[in-house]
Amino acid sequence: MYKLYFVHKSTLLCLALVFTFSITNGQNSGSETIDLQKARIIIDSLDKQFAQHFYNGDSISLYNMYAKGASLGNKRGNEILISWGQQIRNSIRNDTRTIIYTTTSLSTDSEFLVELGIYEFRDSKGNLKHKGKYLVVWKQEDGKWKLYRDMGL
Numbered sequence: 001m002y003k004l005y006f007v008h009k010s011t012l013l014c015l016a017l018v019f020t021f022s023i024t025n026g027q028n029s030g031s032e033t034i035d036l037q038k039a040r041i042i043i044d045s046l047d048k049q050f051a052q053h054f055y056n057g058d059s060i061s062l063y064n065m066y067a068k069g070a071s072l073g074n075k076r077g078n079e080i081l082i083s084w085g086q087q088i089r090n091s092i093r094n095d096t097r098t099i100i101y102t103t104t105s106l107s108t109d110s111e112f113l114v115e116l117g118i119y120e121f122r123d124s125k126g127n128l129k130h131k132g133k134y135l136v137v138w139k140q141e142d143g144k145w146k147l148y149r150d151m152g153l
Contacts (some may be wrong), residue, residue, distance in 0.1 A: 033059070036106060039113055047117075048101075049065070050098040054099050056106075070139075070147055095129075096122070096123060102119075102120075104118060115136045117136075119132055135150075136149065137150075
């Protein structure tokens with residue numbers, strides 16, 4: 001457990017350093033700017049779509065929301081699909097199929113969107129079963145925002 005915690009914290013620190021470095025060194029000058037108000041609407045919509053796929057038990061649609069080369073924690077490729085399949089089966093057994101995502105912060109470096117938020121798992125009666133925080137880095141692929149780095153905090 002400690003090793004997994006260390007990997008998550010190390011990954012978060014690396015993402016923060018890369019994000020800060022790219023902003024402070026002006027690597028994005030001349031790049032198209034991202035309208036954060038419009039991006040927020042898109043990300044909120046994608047979060048709801050993701051939650052609906054989870055509720056429906058559709059691990060393939062969840063997997064298809066990830067960009068090429070994406071990671072879910074330390075999982076990559078088909079491991080992401082397998083992980084969501086396992087999580088869906090657990091949610092059915094534990095009556096925690098409803099996920100609610102709330103974005104608390106959204107920022108950009110003109111290439112990626114970085115979303116911080118809170119997730120809640122609720123049972124079929126609406127009772128809170130589990131709550132946590134997450135960090136997602138979104139990347140545009142073929143004109144669509146896709147999950148590129150996805151981790152619980």
